[in-house]
Amino acid sequence: MTTRRKFLSASITASAAAMMGLSSKANQKTIDNYKSTTVIKPLIISTWHHGIAANEAAWQVLIQNGSALDAVEAGVRVTESDPTITSVGYGGSPDSDGHVTLDACIMDHLGNAGSVAFLENIMHPVSVARKVMELTPHVMLVGDGALMFALENGFEKENLLTPEAERKWREWLNKREDVPQKINEQYHDTIGMLAIDTNGNLSGACSTSGVSYKYRGRVGDSPIIGAGLFVDNEVGAASATGLGEAIIKIAGSHLIVELMRQGDSPKAACKIAVERILKKQKITKQLDAAFIAVNKAGETGAFALRKGFQYALYQNNENRLIDCDFLIE
């Protein structure tokens, strides 16, 4: 195993160097310092069909030589403010008590991270997460504390429950379902986004209103660094979508970055994470999960537990929606 890992690690290092037009000698050194000698092609990868619009906004940042961090924040904000997306931000499905509660996080190329969970009445939790990262010594603020922090930093309180989301919640209430959880109601969920900028730096962000009609106070994977998102600028980045409970239990995004560190491709790493869920967890109707990943060389990949997951890739001036490979039909 050690030999294979070493071989794979050497191969990926060599292929990254080859993509940068560098000789295979002193690969590790050149990868650490390639910024000054190479032109990096920016890219953005994000979850679901709502990723297409989010990628557009992020791309505008990248093509003006903006940072990956600014790009992912700008991209995720598009999904957060779209009332037709019922799984993120404004228009998101409420919890079982009728409150829209939001989770989000962000992570930059230096390993800085910020996160908010169980945040109410703020349209852009990803931007609050960024403020947590930049203005506090903490990583995560939740609930009333997160709301107070947001208001102190210029965010405004808004009603995020749209009439349509309220109507559907009342319908659900009347049915008095035993299981107060639904995912992928419209074949989408969390917006997870990863970007590489023209300096070759990686950042990521994700944001969600979580599982529809969840228990009040429930927090999913999206604000948890290592579960919904992980970025290591030396290796790559990953983000998750699907049932947060399943993703948290395997520390999904961190697992994928560590697998890439040991030589797995982004797609292979995502597949191993999905297989880990399948092997270790009870398969219920609610259980679905998918991952996207990018490595330092700009290779991307994704894998889903079930059929239906799509991801959006903006690369080489083209923004494409891609059907993801999966384990279960």
Ligand code: GLY
């Ligand atoms: N992946 C979103 C959530 O479970 O909350």
